[in-house]
Amino acid sequence: MSLLREIQKAVLSDDAELSRILLKVRLLASRLGSEPLEDWVKYETEGYPSDADVPDYRVISVTYRGTWSGPFGSGIQNAPIPSYLIEKHASKVWTHRKVRESIASVEELARTKDGILSIDASNLILLLQGKVYEDWACNGVTGTLSSVAMREIVQSVRSRILELTIELEKRVPQAVEVTLDNPVSLKPEGEAAVTQIYNQTVYGNVTHVHAAQVNLSITAGDWDSMVGALVDAGLPKDAAKEFAEIIVDEKPESVEKPLGKKALAWLKKNTPKAASGAWKIGSDVLTKVATEAALQYSGLK
Incomplete structure:
Protein backbone atom coordinates (compact mmCIF):
# COMPACT_ATOMS: atom_id res chain seq x y z
CA MET A 1 0.00 0.00 0.00
CA LEU A 186 9.42 15.16 -8.44
CA LYS A 187 10.27 17.93 -10.88
CA PRO A 188 10.45 21.50 -9.49
CA GLU A 189 6.89 22.25 -10.56
CA GLY A 190 5.73 19.12 -8.72
CA GLU A 191 7.50 20.16 -5.52
CA ALA A 192 6.02 23.66 -5.89
CA ALA A 193 2.55 22.14 -6.28
CA VAL A 194 3.00 20.15 -3.05
CA THR A 195 3.95 23.30 -1.14
CA GLN A 196 1.04 25.22 -2.68
CA ILE A 197 -1.37 22.53 -1.51
CA TYR A 198 0.19 22.63 1.97
CA ASN A 199 -0.13 26.42 2.13
CA GLN A 200 -3.80 26.33 1.22
CA THR A 201 -4.85 23.43 3.45
CA VAL A 202 -2.91 24.50 6.55
CA TYR A 203 -3.04 28.30 6.48
CA GLY A 204 -6.11 28.87 4.34
CA ASN A 205 -9.62 27.50 4.50
CA VAL A 206 -9.85 23.80 3.77
CA THR A 207 -11.12 24.22 0.24
CA HIS A 208 -10.22 23.01 -3.21
CA VAL A 209 -6.85 24.24 -4.48
CA HIS A 210 -6.94 25.61 -7.99
CA ALA A 211 -3.90 25.58 -10.20
CA ALA A 212 -2.60 29.05 -11.00
CA GLN A 213 -0.90 30.30 -14.13
CA VAL A 214 2.22 32.32 -13.43
CA ASN A 215 3.54 34.68 -16.09
CA LEU A 216 6.67 36.64 -15.22
CA SER A 217 8.97 38.58 -17.48
CA ILE A 218 12.44 38.93 -15.94
CA THR A 219 15.66 39.73 -17.75
CA ALA A 220 18.47 37.45 -16.59
CA GLY A 221 20.70 39.27 -14.10
CA ASP A 222 18.46 42.36 -13.99
CA TRP A 223 17.56 43.03 -10.34
CA ASP A 224 15.11 45.83 -11.16
CA SER A 225 13.13 43.70 -13.60
CA MET A 226 12.90 40.92 -10.99
CA VAL A 227 11.58 43.31 -8.34
CA GLY A 228 9.12 44.81 -10.82
CA ALA A 229 7.84 41.39 -11.88
CA LEU A 230 7.37 40.29 -8.28
CA VAL A 231 5.45 43.47 -7.46
CA ASP A 232 3.25 42.95 -10.54
CA ALA A 233 2.60 39.40 -9.34
CA GLY A 234 1.21 40.75 -6.06
CA LEU A 235 4.11 40.99 -3.61
CA PRO A 236 4.54 44.18 -1.56
CA LYS A 237 7.51 46.18 -2.81
CA ASP A 238 9.56 45.68 0.37
CA ALA A 239 8.96 41.93 0.27
CA ALA A 240 9.84 41.81 -3.44
CA LYS A 241 13.14 43.61 -2.78
CA GLU A 242 13.93 41.33 0.15
CA PHE A 243 13.36 38.19 -1.90
CA ALA A 244 15.28 39.60 -4.88
CA GLU A 245 18.29 40.28 -2.66
CA ILE A 246 18.20 36.68 -1.46
CA ILE A 247 18.19 35.36 -5.04
CA VAL A 248 21.12 37.61 -5.97
CA ASP A 249 23.06 36.45 -2.91
CA GLU A 250 22.04 32.79 -3.15
CA LYS A 251 22.10 31.77 -6.79
CA PRO A 252 20.09 28.64 -7.71
CA GLU A 253 22.04 25.38 -7.88
CA SER A 254 20.12 24.02 -10.86
CA VAL A 255 16.74 23.88 -12.58
CA GLU A 256 15.86 21.00 -10.24
CA LYS A 257 16.73 23.04 -7.12
CA PRO A 258 16.13 26.71 -7.91
CA LEU A 259 15.52 27.78 -4.31
CA GLY A 260 18.27 27.64 -1.68
CA LYS A 261 17.97 27.55 2.10
CA LYS A 262 17.54 31.31 2.50
CA ALA A 263 14.83 31.45 -0.16
CA LEU A 264 12.95 28.53 1.39
CA ALA A 265 13.22 30.15 4.82
CA TRP A 266 11.82 33.37 3.34
CA LEU A 267 8.86 31.47 1.88
CA LYS A 268 8.22 29.76 5.18
CA LYS A 269 8.17 33.10 7.00
CA ASN A 270 5.96 34.92 4.50
CA THR A 271 3.49 32.26 3.39
CA PRO A 272 1.13 33.01 6.33
CA LYS A 273 0.99 36.66 5.21
CA ALA A 274 -0.14 35.63 1.74
CA ALA A 275 -2.59 33.11 3.19
CA SER A 276 -4.13 35.73 5.47
CA GLY A 277 -5.01 37.99 2.54
CA ALA A 278 -2.58 40.70 3.64
CA TRP A 279 -0.79 40.41 0.27
CA LYS A 280 -2.33 40.62 -3.20
CA ILE A 281 -0.84 37.25 -4.06
CA GLY A 282 -2.37 34.05 -2.72
CA SER A 283 -0.41 31.48 -0.75
CA ASP A 284 -1.24 28.89 -3.39
CA VAL A 285 0.89 30.70 -6.01
CA LEU A 286 3.57 32.38 -3.91
CA THR A 287 5.98 29.44 -4.12
CA LYS A 288 5.46 29.11 -7.86
CA VAL A 289 6.12 32.82 -8.41
CA ALA A 290 9.27 32.68 -6.28
CA THR A 291 10.55 29.62 -8.14
CA GLU A 292 9.85 31.17 -11.55
CA ALA A 293 11.58 34.41 -10.54
CA ALA A 294 14.70 32.56 -9.38
CA LEU A 295 14.88 30.55 -12.61
CA GLN A 296 14.41 33.53 -14.91
CA TYR A 297 16.80 35.84 -13.06
CA SER A 298 19.51 33.16 -13.09
CA GLY A 299 19.02 32.46 -16.80
CA LEU A 300 17.93 28.90 -16.16
CA LYS A 301 14.65 29.44 -17.97
Whole structure:
Protein backbone atom coordinates (compact mmCIF):
# COMPACT_ATOMS: atom_id res chain seq x y z
CA MET A 1 0.00 0.00 0.00
CA SER A 2 1.26 3.48 -0.83
CA LEU A 3 2.24 5.82 1.98
CA LEU A 4 -0.50 8.27 0.99
CA ARG A 5 -3.15 5.53 1.14
CA GLU A 6 -1.88 4.45 4.58
CA ILE A 7 -2.28 8.03 5.81
CA GLN A 8 -5.81 8.27 4.44
CA LYS A 9 -6.81 4.97 6.02
CA ALA A 10 -5.33 5.97 9.38
CA VAL A 11 -6.84 9.46 9.48
CA LEU A 12 -10.31 8.01 8.89
CA SER A 13 -9.87 5.54 11.72
CA ASP A 14 -11.21 6.46 15.16
CA ASP A 15 -8.44 4.50 16.90
CA ALA A 16 -5.30 5.87 15.23
CA GLU A 17 -3.37 8.45 17.22
CA LEU A 18 -2.79 11.66 15.32
CA SER A 19 0.85 11.85 16.42
CA ARG A 20 1.55 8.52 14.67
CA ILE A 21 -0.28 9.60 11.53
CA LEU A 22 1.81 12.76 11.37
CA LEU A 23 5.02 10.73 11.36
CA LYS A 24 3.87 9.15 8.10
CA VAL A 25 2.95 12.58 6.73
CA ARG A 26 6.43 13.83 7.57
CA LEU A 27 8.02 10.96 5.65
CA LEU A 28 5.71 11.63 2.69
CA ALA A 29 6.62 15.33 2.79
CA SER A 30 10.31 14.45 2.74
CA ARG A 31 9.86 12.11 -0.21
CA LEU A 32 7.94 14.79 -2.11
CA GLY A 33 10.55 17.48 -1.41
CA SER A 34 8.36 19.95 0.51
CA GLU A 35 10.37 21.48 3.35
CA PRO A 36 7.50 23.76 4.52
CA LEU A 37 5.21 20.74 4.86
CA GLU A 38 7.95 18.88 6.74
CA ASP A 39 8.34 21.80 9.14
CA TRP A 40 4.60 21.93 9.82
CA VAL A 41 4.51 18.24 10.66
CA LYS A 42 7.61 18.62 12.84
CA TYR A 43 6.02 21.46 14.79
CA GLU A 44 2.77 19.55 15.21
CA THR A 45 4.56 16.47 16.54
CA GLU A 46 7.21 18.21 18.66
CA GLY A 47 5.50 21.50 19.52
CA TYR A 48 5.84 25.01 18.11
CA PRO A 49 8.90 26.97 19.32
CA SER A 50 8.40 30.48 20.67
CA ASP A 51 9.72 32.11 17.48
CA ALA A 52 7.41 30.18 15.14
CA ASP A 53 3.99 31.38 14.04
CA VAL A 54 1.12 29.06 14.87
CA PRO A 55 -1.77 28.45 12.44
CA ASP A 56 -5.10 30.12 13.24
CA TYR A 57 -6.67 26.85 14.34
CA ARG A 58 -4.23 26.75 17.27
CA VAL A 59 -5.35 30.12 18.67
CA ILE A 60 -8.11 29.63 21.26
CA SER A 61 -10.07 31.85 23.64
CA VAL A 62 -9.32 32.14 27.35
CA THR A 63 -11.88 33.21 29.97
CA TYR A 64 -11.05 34.67 33.38
CA ARG A 65 -12.59 34.89 36.82
CA GLY A 66 -11.28 36.86 39.78
CA THR A 67 -11.57 37.36 43.52
CA TRP A 68 -11.67 40.83 45.14
CA SER A 69 -11.74 42.12 48.69
CA GLY A 70 -13.37 45.42 49.67
CA PRO A 71 -14.00 47.58 52.74
CA PHE A 72 -15.39 46.18 56.00
CA GLY A 73 -14.52 42.62 55.11
CA SER A 74 -16.64 42.54 51.97
CA GLY A 75 -15.58 40.52 48.97
CA ILE A 76 -16.44 39.23 45.52
CA GLN A 77 -15.68 35.62 44.78
CA ASN A 78 -15.12 33.93 41.43
CA ALA A 79 -16.60 36.77 39.37
CA PRO A 80 -16.19 36.70 35.56
CA ILE A 81 -13.88 39.34 34.11
CA PRO A 82 -14.95 40.78 30.71
CA SER A 83 -12.51 40.05 27.90
CA TYR A 84 -12.63 43.73 26.96
CA LEU A 85 -11.03 44.71 30.29
CA ILE A 86 -8.36 42.01 30.00
CA GLU A 87 -7.39 43.22 26.52
CA LYS A 88 -7.52 46.89 27.57
CA HIS A 89 -5.33 46.60 30.66
CA ALA A 90 -3.15 43.63 29.68
CA SER A 91 -3.29 42.71 25.99
CA LYS A 92 -5.07 40.49 23.50
CA VAL A 93 -2.37 37.89 24.10
CA TRP A 94 -4.13 37.01 27.36
CA THR A 95 -7.53 36.38 25.77
CA HIS A 96 -6.26 34.55 22.68
CA ARG A 97 -3.81 31.84 23.65
CA LYS A 98 -1.46 30.28 21.11
CA VAL A 99 -1.39 26.55 21.79
CA ARG A 100 2.23 25.54 21.14
CA GLU A 101 2.14 22.09 22.74
CA SER A 102 2.70 18.97 20.63
CA ILE A 103 -0.36 17.32 19.12
CA ALA A 104 0.12 14.40 21.53
CA SER A 105 -0.22 16.82 24.46
CA VAL A 106 -3.23 18.48 22.83
CA GLU A 107 -4.90 15.10 22.41
CA GLU A 108 -4.29 14.35 26.09
CA LEU A 109 -5.71 17.73 27.15
CA ALA A 110 -8.74 17.12 24.96
CA ARG A 111 -9.56 14.07 27.10
CA THR A 112 -9.97 16.16 30.27
CA LYS A 113 -13.09 14.83 31.97
CA ASP A 114 -14.45 18.03 33.50
CA GLY A 115 -13.90 19.98 30.28
CA ILE A 116 -11.95 22.79 31.98
CA LEU A 117 -8.21 23.49 31.81
CA SER A 118 -6.61 26.08 34.10
CA ILE A 119 -3.67 28.32 33.23
CA ASP A 120 -1.40 30.50 35.36
CA ALA A 121 -2.88 34.01 35.40
CA SER A 122 -1.16 35.38 38.51
CA ASN A 123 0.54 38.18 36.56
CA LEU A 124 -2.87 39.66 35.83
CA ILE A 125 -3.41 40.42 39.53
CA LEU A 126 -1.11 43.46 39.38
CA LEU A 127 -2.31 44.55 35.94
CA LEU A 128 -5.96 44.60 37.05
CA GLN A 129 -5.57 46.26 40.45
CA GLY A 130 -8.21 48.97 40.77
CA LYS A 131 -9.29 48.61 37.15
CA VAL A 132 -12.18 46.17 37.42
CA TYR A 133 -13.77 47.21 40.73
CA GLU A 134 -12.55 50.63 41.82
CA ASP A 135 -11.02 50.70 45.31
CA TRP A 136 -11.26 46.92 45.60
CA ALA A 137 -8.13 44.77 45.88
CA CYS A 138 -7.69 42.00 43.35
CA ASN A 139 -6.55 38.92 45.29
CA GLY A 140 -6.60 36.28 42.60
CA VAL A 141 -7.27 35.63 38.91
CA THR A 142 -7.94 32.27 37.28
CA GLY A 143 -7.77 31.64 33.55
CA THR A 144 -9.52 28.68 31.95
CA LEU A 145 -9.56 26.96 28.58
CA SER A 146 -12.16 24.56 27.29
CA SER A 147 -11.16 20.99 26.45
CA VAL A 148 -13.63 21.32 23.57
CA ALA A 149 -11.24 23.84 22.00
CA MET A 150 -8.49 21.23 22.25
CA ARG A 151 -10.68 18.68 20.52
CA GLU A 152 -11.31 21.22 17.77
CA ILE A 153 -7.56 21.56 17.24
CA VAL A 154 -7.24 17.80 16.89
CA GLN A 155 -10.14 17.71 14.44
CA SER A 156 -8.66 20.61 12.46
CA VAL A 157 -5.36 18.80 12.03
CA ARG A 158 -7.15 15.61 10.96
CA SER A 159 -9.23 17.55 8.41
CA ARG A 160 -6.15 19.24 7.00
CA ILE A 161 -4.25 15.98 6.65
CA LEU A 162 -7.16 14.38 4.81
CA GLU A 163 -7.64 17.42 2.55
CA LEU A 164 -3.89 17.47 1.89
CA THR A 165 -3.84 13.85 0.73
CA ILE A 166 -6.94 14.34 -1.42
CA GLU A 167 -5.42 17.32 -3.19
CA LEU A 168 -2.07 15.57 -3.63
CA GLU A 169 -3.88 12.66 -5.22
CA LYS A 170 -5.62 15.01 -7.66
CA ARG A 171 -2.78 17.37 -8.53
CA VAL A 172 0.40 15.37 -7.93
CA PRO A 173 -0.41 11.79 -9.07
CA GLN A 174 3.17 10.66 -8.35
CA ALA A 175 2.44 11.14 -4.64
CA VAL A 176 0.28 8.00 -4.71
CA GLU A 177 3.28 5.99 -5.89
CA VAL A 178 5.42 6.78 -2.84
CA THR A 179 6.08 3.79 -0.60
CA LEU A 180 8.78 3.02 1.97
CA ASP A 181 10.76 1.23 -0.73
CA ASN A 182 9.85 3.46 -3.65
CA PRO A 183 10.82 7.13 -3.21
CA VAL A 184 9.58 9.34 -6.03
CA SER A 185 11.61 12.19 -7.50
CA LEU A 186 9.42 15.16 -8.44
CA LYS A 187 10.27 17.93 -10.88
CA PRO A 188 10.45 21.50 -9.49
CA GLU A 189 6.89 22.25 -10.56
CA GLY A 190 5.73 19.12 -8.72
CA GLU A 191 7.50 20.16 -5.52
CA ALA A 192 6.02 23.66 -5.89
CA ALA A 193 2.55 22.14 -6.28
CA VAL A 194 3.00 20.15 -3.05
CA THR A 195 3.95 23.30 -1.14
CA GLN A 196 1.04 25.22 -2.68
CA ILE A 197 -1.37 22.53 -1.51
CA TYR A 198 0.19 22.63 1.97
CA ASN A 199 -0.13 26.42 2.13
CA GLN A 200 -3.80 26.33 1.22
CA THR A 201 -4.85 23.43 3.45
CA VAL A 202 -2.91 24.50 6.55
CA TYR A 203 -3.04 28.30 6.48
CA GLY A 204 -6.11 28.87 4.34
CA ASN A 205 -9.62 27.50 4.50
CA VAL A 206 -9.85 23.80 3.77
CA THR A 207 -11.12 24.22 0.24
CA HIS A 208 -10.22 23.01 -3.21
CA VAL A 209 -6.85 24.24 -4.48
CA HIS A 210 -6.94 25.61 -7.99
CA ALA A 211 -3.90 25.58 -10.20
CA ALA A 212 -2.60 29.05 -11.00
CA GLN A 213 -0.90 30.30 -14.13
CA VAL A 214 2.22 32.32 -13.43
CA ASN A 215 3.54 34.68 -16.09
CA LEU A 216 6.67 36.64 -15.22
CA SER A 217 8.97 38.58 -17.48
CA ILE A 218 12.44 38.93 -15.94
CA THR A 219 15.66 39.73 -17.75
CA ALA A 220 18.47 37.45 -16.59
CA GLY A 221 20.70 39.27 -14.10
CA ASP A 222 18.46 42.36 -13.99
CA TRP A 223 17.56 43.03 -10.34
CA ASP A 224 15.11 45.83 -11.16
CA SER A 225 13.13 43.70 -13.60
CA MET A 226 12.90 40.92 -10.99
CA VAL A 227 11.58 43.31 -8.34
CA GLY A 228 9.12 44.81 -10.82
CA ALA A 229 7.84 41.39 -11.88
CA LEU A 230 7.37 40.29 -8.28
CA VAL A 231 5.45 43.47 -7.46
CA ASP A 232 3.25 42.95 -10.54
CA ALA A 233 2.60 39.40 -9.34
CA GLY A 234 1.21 40.75 -6.06
CA LEU A 235 4.11 40.99 -3.61
CA PRO A 236 4.54 44.18 -1.56
CA LYS A 237 7.51 46.18 -2.81
CA ASP A 238 9.56 45.68 0.37
CA ALA A 239 8.96 41.93 0.27
CA ALA A 240 9.84 41.81 -3.44
CA LYS A 241 13.14 43.61 -2.78
CA GLU A 242 13.93 41.33 0.15
CA PHE A 243 13.36 38.19 -1.90
CA ALA A 244 15.28 39.60 -4.88
CA GLU A 245 18.29 40.28 -2.66
CA ILE A 246 18.20 36.68 -1.46
CA ILE A 247 18.19 35.36 -5.04
CA VAL A 248 21.12 37.61 -5.97
CA ASP A 249 23.06 36.45 -2.91
CA GLU A 250 22.04 32.79 -3.15
CA LYS A 251 22.10 31.77 -6.79
CA PRO A 252 20.09 28.64 -7.71
CA GLU A 253 22.04 25.38 -7.88
CA SER A 254 20.12 24.02 -10.86
CA VAL A 255 16.74 23.88 -12.58
CA GLU A 256 15.86 21.00 -10.24
CA LYS A 257 16.73 23.04 -7.12
CA PRO A 258 16.13 26.71 -7.91
CA LEU A 259 15.52 27.78 -4.31
CA GLY A 260 18.27 27.64 -1.68
CA LYS A 261 17.97 27.55 2.10
CA LYS A 262 17.54 31.31 2.50
CA ALA A 263 14.83 31.45 -0.16
CA LEU A 264 12.95 28.53 1.39
CA ALA A 265 13.22 30.15 4.82
CA TRP A 266 11.82 33.37 3.34
CA LEU A 267 8.86 31.47 1.88
CA LYS A 268 8.22 29.76 5.18
CA LYS A 269 8.17 33.10 7.00
CA ASN A 270 5.96 34.92 4.50
CA THR A 271 3.49 32.26 3.39
CA PRO A 272 1.13 33.01 6.33
CA LYS A 273 0.99 36.66 5.21
CA ALA A 274 -0.14 35.63 1.74
CA ALA A 275 -2.59 33.11 3.19
CA SER A 276 -4.13 35.73 5.47
CA GLY A 277 -5.01 37.99 2.54
CA ALA A 278 -2.58 40.70 3.64
CA TRP A 279 -0.79 40.41 0.27
CA LYS A 280 -2.33 40.62 -3.20
CA ILE A 281 -0.84 37.25 -4.06
CA GLY A 282 -2.37 34.05 -2.72
CA SER A 283 -0.41 31.48 -0.75
CA ASP A 284 -1.24 28.89 -3.39
CA VAL A 285 0.89 30.70 -6.01
CA LEU A 286 3.57 32.38 -3.91
CA THR A 287 5.98 29.44 -4.12
CA LYS A 288 5.46 29.11 -7.86
CA VAL A 289 6.12 32.82 -8.41
CA ALA A 290 9.27 32.68 -6.28
CA THR A 291 10.55 29.62 -8.14
CA GLU A 292 9.85 31.17 -11.55
CA ALA A 293 11.58 34.41 -10.54
CA ALA A 294 14.70 32.56 -9.38
CA LEU A 295 14.88 30.55 -12.61
CA GLN A 296 14.41 33.53 -14.91
CA TYR A 297 16.80 35.84 -13.06
CA SER A 298 19.51 33.16 -13.09
CA GLY A 299 19.02 32.46 -16.80
CA LEU A 300 17.93 28.90 -16.16
CA LYS A 301 14.65 29.44 -17.97
